Amino acid sequence: MKISHTKHTKFTDSLSEVVKSLIPIISIIVLLMLAMTFLFDLRPDDKIKPVDWMRFIGGTLMVVFGMSLFLYGSGISMMNFGSKAGSFIFKKGILALILGFGFFLGYLVTNAEPDLLVLSRQVAGVNPEIHKTMLITIISLGTGLFLSIALFRVVFKISLVKVLLISYSLIFAFAIVEMFVLPDNRPMIALSFDSSGVTTGPVTVPFILSFAAGASNMIKGDQQSNPSFGMVGITSVGAIIAVLILGVFFR
Numbered sequence: 001m002k003i004s005h006t007k008h009t010k011f012t013d014s015l016s017e018v019v020k021s022l023i024p025i026i027s028i029i030v031l032l033m034l035a036m037t038f039l040f041d042l043r044p045d046d047k048i049k050p051v052d053w054m055r056f057i058g059g060t061l062m063v064v065f066g067m068s069l070f071l072y073g074s075g076i077s078m079m080n081f082g083s084k085a086g087s088f089i090f091k092k093g094i095l096a097l098i099l100g101f102g103f104f105l106g107y108l109v110t111n112a113e114p115d116l117l118v119l120s121r122q123v124a125g126v127n128p129e130i131h132k133t134m135l136i137t138i139i140s141l142g143t144g145l146f147l148s149i150a151l152f153r154v155v156f157k158i159s160l161v162k163v164l165l166i167s168y169s170l171i172f173a174f175a176i177v178e179m180f181v182l183p184d185n186r187p188m189i190a191l192s193f194d195s196s197g198v199t200t201g202p203v204t205v206p207f208i209l210s211f212a213a214g215a216s217n218m219i220k221g222d223q224q225s226n227p228s229f230g231m232v233g234i235t236s237v238g239a240i241i242a243v244l245i246l247g248v249f250f251r
Contacts, residue, residue, distance in 0.1 A: 142242025
């Protein structure tokens with residue numbers, strides 16, 4: 001399911017987009033439930049009962065309404081502020097202010113990411129030595145740092161390819177260390193990439209995209225070579241490197 005993070009002026013616009021996005025997955029679940037009800041010879045405990053249908057219908061309605069409300073709210077609040085903040089910060093033209101605000105922004109929005117909280121709880125459940133607060137803090141710091149790097153690239157119009165090559169070279173270097181030098185910490189490699197995935201969730205991405213859009217309005221240049229493109233991609237690298245570094249020092 002893919003829902004574009006666009007600014008909606010009406011709740012009905014958000015509702016329409018969510019319904020269109022959810023129709024495929026809802027259809028698949030309905031077909032599967034129908035098959036389990038009428039086609040397969042299942043044990044009585046495994047059959048789909050009327051109460052299961054009621055729960056599915058009620059849960060689906062809550063999901064549709066909840067996602068629509070969230071998408072509408074993010075459009076009129078986070079994305080609106082992010083766009084104005086991007087324009088304001090870049091209009092000032094003070095490098096320290098741009099980088100400092102980028103780090104602060106990246107840290108806070110990542111800390112507020114619900115997907116990251118879920119991941120940290122799962123990790124803490126498997127390995128209690130990795131406290132959820134520590135993991136969230138480390139990932140948020142990495143995201144904030146690399147959002148500052150992404151803004152630095154925007155200011156000086158550095159090639160996106162160069163930044164990604166350097167970033168992923170660091171990732172491979174840390175991964176090799178943890179793969180061969182510290183084999184007991186190999187699970188941290190998988191965790192690092194999972195961490196990157198959860199930091200591109202419904203809170204972080206809309207804010208960063210809107211911030212980049214506001215910044216791009218203050219940058220002169222061709223639309224096709226807009227240096228603000230790739231900001232989310234660079235920012236997500238920060239979570240990977242942060243967890244890999246944690247893996248190097250964590251015993």
